[in-house]
Amino acid sequence: MSKIISIFNQKGGVGKTTTNVNLCAALALNGKSVLSIDIDPQGNSTSGFGIEKNKLEYTIYDVLVEDYDINRVIHKTEICNLDLVPANIQLAGAEIELTNTKYREKTLDEKIQSILKKYDYIIIDCPPSLGLLSLNALTASNTVLIPIQCEYYSLEGVSQLMDTVKLVRRNLNPNLEIEGVVLNMFDGRTNLSIQVVEEVKKYFRDKVYRTVIPRNIRLAEAPSFGQPIMVYDEKSKGSEAYLKLSEEFIKNN
Ligand code: ADP
Numbered sequence: 001m002s003k004i005i006s007i008f009n010q011k012g013g014v015g016k017t018t019t020n021v022n023l024c025a026a027l028a029l030n031g032k033s034v035l036s037i038d039i040d041p042q043g044n045s046t047s048g049f050g051i052e053k054n055k056l057e058y059t060i061y062d063v064l065v066e067d068y069d070i071n072r073v074i075h076k077t078e079i080c081n082l083d084l085v086p087a088n089i090q091l092a093g094a095e096i097e098l099t100n101t102k103y104r105e106k107t108l109d110e111k112i113q114s115i116l117k118k119y120d121y122i123i124i125d126c127p128p129s130l131g132l133l134s135l136n137a138l139t140a141s142n143t144v145l146i147p148i149q150c151e152y153y154s155l156e157g158v159s160q161l162m163d164t165v166k167l168v169r170r171n172l173n174p175n176l177e178i179e180g181v182v183l184n185m186f187d188g189r190t191n192l193s194i195q196v197v198e199e200v201k202k203y204f205r206d207k208v209y210r211t212v213i214p215r216n217i218r219l220a221e222a223p224s225f226g227q228p229i230m231v232y233d234e235k236s237k238g239s240e241a242y243l244k245l246s247e248e249f250i251k252n253n
């Protein structure tokens with residue numbers, strides 16, 4: 001059976017998409033079969049994998065709103081064993097269109113049942129909000145992977161994030177667990193980064209990955225080439241870090 005993981009943090013710009021693209025790629029390069037589902041209308045993971053989001057005939061929108069079979073929307077990526085269900089701006093409408101549906105938070109869960117034997121991991125890149133799209137992702141998931149940016153305000157949203165996880169447990173998905181917390185944009189030269197790591201470890205304890213993702217310009221450049229970091233610059237610090245993270249991730253599973 002596939003394990004389903006949502007990459008979630010309602011804060012924008014913390015590294016959800018960067019982690020989705022590069023962790024999925026690293027897991028696939030480690031021999032795992034992976035499906036990445038982009039459920040953010042910004043479609044950044046979609047373009048990050050080199051797929052032209054504005055030329056797509058079908059996307060996750062058609063699965064959620066038009067009741068398409070998810071198999072019709074699965075794209076191959078450049079990396080062997082790594083598939084993608086893409087998204088684009090059309091998905092912004094789903095938040096409203098799903099509102100009147102009876103099992104509106106459970107739509108994604110229902111739609112992925114048919115592919116649960118196909119992959120080792122199904123990883124969902126959430127939008128930076130607590131809306132219906134994120135709720136669909138969390139309801140469909142076994143675990144949540146939380147990226148946290150090493151900056152001053154990073155812990156501010158954490159209690160709200162945990163409230164959402166608890167709310168989902170109470171009402172929609174009682175078995176939802178924390179997969180892990182990944183610290184991103186770490187800069188070892190600053191006391192701030194080191195302080196944030198300590199604070200986050202106090203809060204999440206052994207859920208924090210030992211691997212931290214450094215601030216690395218190559219990670220920021222790779223999306224404009226539509227490539228995961230291991231393809232764009234295999235030797236970069238960013239690539240090394242995500243490969244290490246994938247090993248830690250696999251060990252935990
Ligand atoms: P989110 O999906 O949470 O909104 P992104 O993954 O899109 O966040 O990251 C926000 C921005 O920061 C992007 O431009 C991305 O390229 C950049 N970024 C993310 N992680 C790193 C990193 N470790 N080093 C350098 N730039 C990064």
Ligand code: MG
Pocket residue numbers: 016017018040044126127
């Ligand atoms: Mg994103």
